Amino acid sequence: MPRPAEPGRTALLDAGVEVANRTGLRGLSVNAVVAAAGMAKGTFYHHFPDRRSYVVALHRRYHEELAAVIFAAIDGMTPGPERLRIGVAAYLDACLATRGTKAFLAQSRTETDLLDEVHARNQQFAQLIAPDLTILGWVDAPAVALLIVAMVAETALAELYSEAARPELRAAATALMERTPA
Structure with a gap:
C-alpha cells in the first residue's frame, strides 16, 4: 500500500515531471525517475505500487x-x-x-x-x-x-x-x- 504524501513522494513526483519533459511519458520508467530523484528503486515502491499508479498520480x-x-x-x-x-x-x-x-x-x-x-x-x-x-x-x-x-x-x-x-x-x-x- 502506498505511503501518504511526504518529502520522498514529492521528490519522486518532481523527478517524474523532469523526466517527462525530457523523454515524454513513454520514457518515464521507474529507473529514470529514481535516477533523477537520486533515490533507491525500493523507495519508489514504498510510495507507488507500480508505474501506472505513479503516472496517474x-x-x-x-x-x-x-x-x-x-x-x-x-x-x-x-x-x-x-x-x-x-x-x-x-x-x-x-x-x-x-x-x-x-x-x-x-x-x-x-x-x-x-x-x-x-x-x-x-x-x-x-x-x-x-x-x-x-x-x-x-x-x-x-x-x-x-x-x-x-x-x-x-x-x-x-x-x-x-x-x-x-x-x-x-x-x-x-x-x-x-x-x-x-
Missing part, C-alpha cells in the same frame, strides 16, 4: 495545479462570459508556464493508463464551464462544454508547439464560445 497533480490556477482566477465571479474568458485564459497561460504540459496534454491522450483520468478531467472542466454557457444561452450546455474543453485543449497544444500564446486562436475560441446559439 503525476497526471492528477498536474491537473490539480492547473485547476488551482483557474479557480484562483475566477474566484468570486458569477457564471457568465467574463468568467469563461478569464478561466480559459488562465488555463492557457498556465499550460504555457507549467512544466510537463506536453507530456500531460498531448501524450496522455495515447497513454492507455491515463484514458480514464483524461476523461474525468475533461468532465470536471466541462462541469465548471457549463453554467457560463447556460448564461450565454446554450441549451445543451454540458455537451457544448465538452466541445469547448476539447477546443481549448487543442489551443493549448498549438501554443505549446509554437512556444508562445496564439492570440488568433484564443480570439477564435472566445468568439465561438460566446456566439449566440441559433
